[in-house]
Amino acid sequence: MPGTGRGRDASSDVPDVSAVTGDAPAAVLLVHLSDRSVVHVNxxxxxxxxQAQLPLSVDAWSDAAGLLDLDGAELSDTEHPLSKVARSEPVVGQAVSAAAGSDLGGRREPLWVVALPMADAPMLDDHALVVFLPLRDSRAARAAMDAATEQAALRDRAVLATGLSFTVADARDPEFPLVWVNPAFTATTGYTLEEVVGRNCRFLQGPGTDPAARQALHDALDAREPVTVTLLNYRKDGLAFWNQVAMSPIFGADGTLTHYVGIQTDVSGRVAADRARDEALAAERAARAEAEEARHRAEEHRARLDLLAEATHSLSxxxxxxxxxxxxxxxxxPQLADWAVVLSPDDKGQIGQVTALHADPADDERFDAYLDALRSTPLRGRLQDLLLDGASARRIGGYSSPAVREVRRTWVEDESVLDLSDEMGVASVLVVPLPGRRRVDDLMVLVRTASTxxxxxxxxxxxxxxxxxDLGRRAGLLLDNARLYEEQHHIATELQRSLLPDLPEVPGLQVAARYHAGQDGNDVGGxxxxxxxxxxxxxxxxxxxxxxxxxxxxxxxxxxxxLLRACAWDRTLDTPAAVLTRVDELIAALGMTTMATVSYVRLTPDGxxxxxxxxxxxxxxxxxxxxxDGSVRYLPEARGIPLGVEPSLARExxxxxxxxxxxxxxxxxGLIERRGEVLNEGLDRLAGVVAAGPHEPEALCEHLLEELGDSHxxxxxxAVRL
Incomplete structure (x- = not known):
């Protein structure tokens, strides 16, 4: 930040006033020297x-303010800063405290007093200017005071070294021309008293001066109010510096605004430090924001992966x-939508099925009405393209806006569907196809309602x-798998049903049969x-x-x-063994790779x-x-190897x-074998269940499946009852 360009001298041992007083407002008094009275205050x-009524003697005003030194002692006449002013002595820096709190600070907080007689000021030559500033660093203030009072020769230089520039402007002139400045103003700006008297202080402004700060100063002056602003000013030699300007209105005894007293402080160093601090703070905030954004992106990415992983696990x-x-x-x-529907086409390419879910049960009635309307309207346009041709997904913002409404009219034939969706406060929509391996069989619509x-x-x-x-791609493939499974299941069921015929009615016999698919998931087998x-x-x-x-x-x-049916009707095959032998021979002759176990029984009435x-x-x-009589036994085994192994072996x-x-x-x-068991355990278990089971074949079959149908x-x- 550009400074004033001034070098250091002996007075530089006195601290910069901005380090002592900060940037709080100032209390300004105008003292009439002849009668030793305070005539104006800001x-x-x-x-x-x-409670003080002006004009008031300096001692009375001091008592009214309750001024004490920093050690808490009352001020004597010889030490009293206002008394010094009344004797036309400058006060180059003295620390006091006041009884009342103010904009300067709380009660008994240290105040820094600077005062100068204005012998050269037009209309104010018998007056002195007294300024109270809050102390921000009492040790620095005391060092400044000690250095300023060490010897009389330092007084004037001490005042200059503080950097406090005092100006007085005539408030009765709309241009607010300067009528007096102190030597510190000249040291700070390079302009002498003769060069500035009669001019508005805006000559210090330049191209880098903030218009907003300039306007704030102008507005306060027009409103006859005190104001403190910091703005970029320029010295006579063109060097820029940051100037803290505090303007205080001075009113006459009749309440007329007569002057503005200005206190100007070169705060370039502080502004530079503040700017460096702000830049560092901004950099830190930016780094934190970037780190937070990176963390947020990582969390979103993790949440996205979690959602996709959960989807794969749940859907599969x-x-x-x-x-x-x-x-x-x-x-x-509700992660991606307040409500959502999955549309599935029928054979004609229109909506055949609607699956829906709403996050708010309170909207069920309107939602159901919308779904009913949706089921009954044919699709067309964009939605039909997405559903039938697998067009890319689409995000639709401003869903209820007139422009989007016009586009939506091309999607459905019945506009009541659009009215119902608008009534539910739809704000934005995602339309996502769920592609399978060969085509799109489902369309997902995700809806967010208007924010409240x-x-x-x-x-x-x-x-x-x-x-x-991403979710749609995974869901589409998994739905495709489920559809494929259902198709295969349907085929298997129909095939099994065709291969397991209805049993004929046979006089004298009660017959029941069951087929039960194992727990391995196959609905059809051998x-x-x-x-x-x-x-x-x-x-x-x-x-x-x-x-x-x-x-x-x-x-x-x-x-x-x-083959079994054909051989069973062959009258030349007069025994069950002959039937099985002929079937085995045909399997070999036909080149079939079938291997099977079979029991063949011929029942004939015998009396x-x-x-x-x-x-x-x-x-x-x-x-x-x-x-x-209820007893249970296994028939003797007619030993023989499975069909399809060796047809030449004899059977009995x-x-x-x-x-x-x-x-x-x-x-x-499947009824008797279990993993880890020997066959006899299964046979014994079956015999026990049959012995305790119902007598009727139908009921017995149900009983057996209920007790033993947990097979893989x-x-x-x-079951045949003779």
Whole structure:
């Protein structure tokens, strides 16, 4: 900051007055020397002796202000600064305190007194100017006072060294011309008394002077009020300096404004220090703001990653499309939206399904009305492009503005939808497609409502759009997976239903069957059952398990069932073992890679009270019988290897004669096998459950699945009551 350009001399040992007094307002007195009285005071000085009625003797005014020295002693006539003024002696610096608080400070805070007779001032040649300033550093003030009073020769230089420039302007002239300045003014500015008398002090201003500070000074003078401003002034030699100007109005006995007393202090050093401090503070604040912004960005980035991670975890936790959409909305409301909808097209490219979530249940009625209107209106324009062609996402600010309203008219045919959304106070919208692998099957709309004092809701930002787009990509793929799973599930269900036929009604028999998919998630597999009305009076009962747990196993099972049916109707194959052997031969002859376990049973009435049971096995678990008396036993195993392994090996047929009322249970290994168990444990458990179960085949099948249906493998059941 440019200074005054003055060098140092012996008087430089006296501290700069700005370091002593700071920049507080000054109390100004005008003392008439002839009658030793205070004739004028400015408003700040009036605060020191508020009850004093002017004119008043200097001693009386001092008593009214309660002036004491810094040690708290009363001032004697010889030490009294006002008494010195009355004797036409300059007061180059003396510390006192006043009884009353003021704009200078609280009660008994030290005040710095400087006073000068104005022998050369027109109309004021019999007056002296007395200025009270607050002390900001009592030790520096005392050093200044000591140096100023050490010897008379230093007095004038001490006054100059303080940097206090006194000016008096004529307030009766609209131009406020200067009528007197003290030598310190000349030392500070380079202008002599003769050069400045009759001129307005604005000649010190220049191109760098702040217009706002200049206007503040002008306004205060017009309002006849005291003012203190700091502005950039210029010396006579062109050097700039920062000048603190305190102007105090002086009123005559009749209340007429007569003069303005100005106290000017060169505060270039302080302003430079303040500016350096402010720059350092600004730099620190900028660094803090940058660090805070970096932390905020890091937190936003972390929150974004957390949201995406949570989305992946939550959405991948279900293979139900509707549930996946609901979970997506729970992720974005209220983090990215006050309410949101997912629109899904139908076969005609219009809205087929609407999934929605609102953060405020109080808006449910209006929200439901909006959703009803949305479901019934065809899409077109931008929304149709997003939904059908996968156009890029879009952020729409000022949603309810007339300009945006015109654009929105191109989106739907029924404008009542737009009216309803406007009624809900929509402020901004994100429209985000949810792309799958091949096409866009869903469109997500995120809505923020207008901000209120109770609900501050800023409009969406580009960062919000970026998060929504990332989330939309992940959600689109996961929804695609869920749709694919549902399609495969539907195909599997239909295939399984086609391969597991309705059981025929057979006179004399009660029959029930069940297929239960294992906990590994496959809804279709190779387990099957059959009830075949074979030639003659017999019935063929078949239970089997093709290796594998997928659509391929189901397809192989379908081929195998066709072979079994064909062979069961071959009259030349007169035993179950012969049927299984022929099926095994056909598998090999046809080049099929199918491997399966099968139990084949032929039931034939044997008199009025018994049934003949012939059975053969291709590596299948033993058949279970519950007799009419409630006892449970396994039929002897007809040993044989699974189909598709070695067709040349001989198979055996075993025969049983069971009383009417017996129940024959055919099952696959999913009902008895558990990880970590030996087979006999599963067989014993099944026998116990059957013994305690219902007698009717339908009820027994339900009972078995309830008790033993927790298998990871598929289960097929066929219960026949003879």
């Amino acid at each position: 408003p700040v000085a009036r605060q020191l002796a508020p 936790g279900t293979l139900d499309v509707a549930e996946c959409r609901r979970r997506l909305l729970q992720l974005v409301v 004092p109770e609900h501050p809701a800023p409009e969406h930002t580009d960062d919000d759009l970026g998060i929504a787009v 387990d099957f059952y059959e009830l075949i009305d074979v030639p003659g009076d017999g019935i063929a009962v078949v239970i089997g398990d093709v290796a594998g747990h997928d659509v391929y196993a189901a397809a192989a099972m379908g081929h195998l069932k066709g 009025p009270d018994h049934w003949s049971v012939e059975h053969s096995s291709a590596g299948h678990p033993p058949l279970l019988v519950r007799c009419p 047929t075993l025969r049983e004669r069971l009383p009417t009322g017996s129940l024959l249970l055919c099952y696959t290994d 493998d598929d289960i097929a059941l066929l």
